[in-house]
Amino acid sequence: MLQGKIFKVVLTGVTTCTLFAAGFTTQASSLMPEAVTIESIDEYAGNTMLTKTAETIPASETADTKKAAKEAKIAYEEEQKRIEEQKKAEEQKRQKEEARLAAEEAQKAAEAEAAQQEAEQQEAAEAEVQEAAAPQAAADLELLASIIFCEAGNQPYEGQVAVGAVIINRVNSGVYPGSISEVIYQSGQFGPAMTGWLDSVLASGGYTDTAMQAAADALAGSNPIGDCLYFGNGDYGIQIGDHFFH
Template sequence: MKFNKNKRMFLAMYTAMMSTVMLTGFASSTEAQEQSAVESEVSTESSDQEETLDDTQSAGDVGTDWCVSKEVIDVQSGMIENVKIAAVEAKIAYEAKLEEERRAAEEAERIAREKAEAEAAAAAQAEAEAAQQAEKELLASLIFCEAGNQPYEGQVAVGAVVMNRIKSSSYPDTMEEVIYQSGQFSPAMSGWLDRVRANQGYTEAAMQAAEDALAGSNPIGDCLYFSVGGYGTRIGDHLFH
């Protein structure tokens, strides 16, 4: 509107002072300058708007990129943390498994050791009992051969003589060595003793007398000999000295 007003003023002045040709040239020149100025202003505003729009879009793009990158970083960090936690839990579980296996192995070893010890103790006990039974049978067989027809006290006395000899330093230290010592007990020398032992031919009284003698029963003191004749403490047909 300002442009049109100025134009009318210049036209009036031109009519009054100048020729139609000069006014027309002046007006055309002025109009061209004005049009150029307006177009330049419009172009500048459009450029500014485009720059503003670009800046806004760029800012939005940057913000969007920043948000996406942060989310990716957060996800990656969470994954790494989960992996670390899983690794720690796996290590704890593995160590717990090893500890459980170690305890199980120790328990199995303890049970096996106790079983072996119990078996060894049982075997030793059985062996000791077998040895004791063999000694009782040996002594019972000798008592039967030497005094099977004598009173019970005389049978115990024969067993006490054998026990006294085992304790004496003048004789062997075991029952078998004492009984089978050369020239001492005639049933052992003749083989009769072995036959009685093999067949368990001793009597119950002879076995009981042997058990009593082994338990410490001793009616003849420290006597080391007995015989049918001679001297000593008489029990039945035997004299103990």
């Protein structure tokens, strides 16, 4: 029974050595000076017994293993380095993209602010123009209402608007002076302006509310007589009330 146990130990040792030997059969067949010997302990016998000299493992295989391990380590370190560089490149790319987006947002904000400032400046300029023009507009309105009253105060409302439209047509014609005052006071054109009656009505505010409304409508673009530049008591043109417009 002891011999059976010894045989099992020897068989185990031989199997183990065979796995490590990888192709070598005996110590004598190897030219390498280094070898590994595997011993087995017979626990039942209480002695260390040399059950079998295992097949040797050449030192070149150990060197190859060390070389492979070194190469694997180098490859691992290079891979880690590559990963780190890739992460760094991706981080730089992310930071660059964030900076680009931030710059675009800042540019948009600056453009919006500039546009807002320009709009405010333009609005302020228009307000100044309107404020400056307001007194003149009010004066033109009163003057136009006064001449309408003098020339057509006894005519239908449409006829009063038509007189105002004639004056506006002359201002816009390019043939007559370019302002309401200059058209009305042009020499030889409107009788009330030549006789002083117009100035009297204007100074006293003697025009009617109807004449004022007709003047406002004419200034706003109301025009029942087209491009007519004249009116009077003739017998041709567009007749409105007692006046003919042509």
